[in-house]
Amino acid sequence: MESVTAQVKSRRGTALSNLDRSKNIVRSSRNVAKLDVTSQAQASELVQFTKYTKLLGNGLAVIDFTSRVGNIQNTHRTGGNWHRQLFIESSGFAASAAIGTGFLKAGGYGLGLLMVSTPIGWVGLIIGGALVVGAAAGASMTTNYIITNDAGGIYGSLMNWITSS
């Protein structure tokens, strides 16, 4: 090893003679998509973050569900057709959940591919993630809007069809 590194005049040494040097070279490599979780602290922060997202996800589902149940109850209380409202709210929930999660999962896959093929780092990942979540939320809410608008009519046709046959 001495004879190999003898010509190298660099004060920092080579990857072979200086362990720090080799670690630095690996750390700053420019051709690998790097997203380094270098320390224990960062790793536990990531875990913490996922706990928050889980809490947030469940919380949103609970809020959404509560408001839907509230709508049904209000319809019942004001003497409206609460069966119809139940149909509207549950179909809106099912469809917007399916479509929102579908968007999220597909977007996540796209983001994953982007990370493999391009050297995007933390910032790109956060921006991309925010875009995906935004698109998913938008799609989910728009679906809910369209479906709650139309489900009443569908319920009417369905009931007509059942009673007439």
Place this chain on the structure above:
Amino acid sequence: MTERQILVAFIILLSVITGIFFVLFGQITVRKLRKNPKTKDVLGLEFMSGWDILNAAQALAMPKCWSKKLEKSPLSSINADSTLLFENTNKFDRILAAIFYWLWMFTGFSGAILILMNTFGFFD
């Protein structure tokens, strides 16, 4: 019924069927995987309760080369490990996963088309 109502009724039906398959796949396959010490830690990140069901379905239903591509990424831990899942499931689980996953993606895709058509005024 108007044209949009027909499309909406179709999407409602699709989402209800997707929901049924979600529960079936979760109860039959993912419950087994959660209990298996070999697979219980590779089901991917849970953004909300039950998200691991979606991760597992994706890992089992996607063509293997697609999942492999994703697992090269530094963030592979948010997805389920397809190699381990394939080793610990039987054919029935995979068929169930494929039906659920593609039905779900098809529902999402139809929803996107509905939104696009509505935005560009196809139904006016």
